[in-house]
Amino acid sequence: MQNNMPDIAHSASALQTGTLDWVGMGNIELPLVLESKGLNQVTVTAKADAFVNLQKEDAKGIHMSRLFLALDTLSCEQVLTPKTLKQLLDNFLSTHSDLSTGAKVTLQFELPIRRPSLLSKKMGWKSYPITLDATLINGSYKLELALDVAYSSTCPCSAALSRQLIQNAFQQAFDGKQLDFHSVHDWLGSTEGIVATPHSQRSIANIKVKLRDNCAEFEILDLIELVENELKTPVQAAVKREDEQEFARLNGQNLMFCEDAARKLKALLNQQTYLDFYVKINHYESLHAHDAVAYAVKGVEDGYRV
Numbered sequence: 293m294q295n296n297m298p299d300i301a302h303s304a305s306a307l308q309t310g311t312l313d314w315v316g317m318g319n320i321e322l323p324l325v326l327e328s329k330g331l332n333q334v335t336v337t338a339k340a341d342a343f344v345n346l347q348k349e350d351a352k353g354i355h356m357s358r359l360f361l362a363l364d365t366l367s368c369e370q371v372l373t374p375k376t377l378k379q380l381l382d383n384f385l386s387t388h389s390d391l392s393t394g395a396k397v398t399l400q401f402e403l404p405i406r407r408p409s410l411l412s413k414k415m416g417w418k419s420y421p422i423t424l425d426a427t428l429i430n431g432s433y434k435l436e437l438a439l440d441v442a443y444s445s446t447c448p449c450s451a452a453l454s455r456q457l458i459q460n461a462f463q464q465a466f467d468g469k470q471l472d473f474h475s476v477h478d479w480l481g482s483t484e485g486i487v488a489t490p491h492s493q494r495s496i497a498n499i500k501v502k503l504r505d506n507c508a509e510f511e512i513l514d515l516i517e518l519v520e521n522e523l524k525t526p527v528q529a530a531v532k533r534e535d536e537q538e539f540a541r542l543n544g545q546n547l548m549f550c551e552d553a554a555r556k557l558k559a560l561l562n563q564q565t566y567l568d569f570y571v572k573i574n575h576y577e578s579l580h581a582h583d584a585v586a587y588a589v590k591g592v593e594d595g596y597r598v
């Protein structure tokens with residue numbers, strides 16, 4: 293049947309000849325079974341962008357269906373690992389051997405992970421936006437993992453200003469009086485005592501890392517835990533009052549500007565074996581209507597730039 297059908301990819305001439313950097317499809321929705329160190333295999337609903345370059349100047353176009361079907365094989369017959377991602381790109385190229393020398397795929401999905409509470413030993417789901425980006429160009433395979441980590445940042449300036457107000461209130465309440473332990477204790481537990489609180493904001497670290505081309509497995513949980521342990525105040529899943537109090541303590545002991553968060557993550561990622569990294573810190577301010585933003589990269593030659 294197919295043989296009787298017109299195939300303009302072969303028969304029609306290009307309106308304008310020339311090479312193209314990437315040609316393919318965007319936003320292909322497909323379930324994938326992800327395998328990543330420390331996590332159970334999980335089915336994620338991914339959005340895929342799939343491309344090859346077009347090197348044959350007079351070819352009408354690429355074969356979109358071949359990219360689509362290769363993705364379908366990954367979805368239905370394979371588990372998503374660095375190895376199968378490379379096989380996918382090999383497949384893109386072997387089905388376009390007369391047209392292309394480079395292939396690229398981007399997979400975006402939400403990864404749900406069971407996360408423990410701070411103290412109460414409860415568990416809850418937390419969802420992390422993940423992007424995997426793989427390219428195979430002239431035989432060189434590159435793999436990048438990007439993820440977002442949400443956390444709370446309490447403003448150090450606001451904390452210092454609040455402490456000063458608390459000191460002023462203490463002076464007003466107790467200046468010249470004989471200090472009595474119980475009255476000071478009660479006063480500290482009242483709104484009149486802690487007369488001001490610093491503002492905090494929900495903050496997001498956008499992180500990208502370049503993985504070694506021979507890496508055997510994704511290590512998404514390891515990266516999330518590294519970052520969350522460094523920042524100390526990740527957004528929580530299950531929260532009982534004891535967890536909320538611990539969260540308040542952690543916020544109070546880890547005051548940070550966006551510069552602090554960026555410097556911490558830069559120092560942390562510099563100690564890892566990633567080929568390159570990129571960090572964008574976004575503090576969605578509650579004092580201002582605008583955001584506080586900081587960037588950091590590893591600074592390798594031909595690497596990430598901001």
Ligand SMILES: Nc1nc2c(ncn2[C@@H]2O[C@H](COP(=O)(O)OP(=O)(O)OP(=O)(O)O)[C@@H](O)[C@H]2O)c(=O)[nH]1
Pocket residue numbers: 299301352353354355356357358
């Ligand atoms: N190249 C290209 N194809 C497009 C575009 N928009 C839709 N398509 C369709 O993508 C479909 C898949 O093309 P092919 O992969 O060449 O399909 P096919 O000829 O049945 O498959 P093969 O026999 O493997 O070549 C065709 O029906 C095209 O019409 C476009 O902008 N560019």
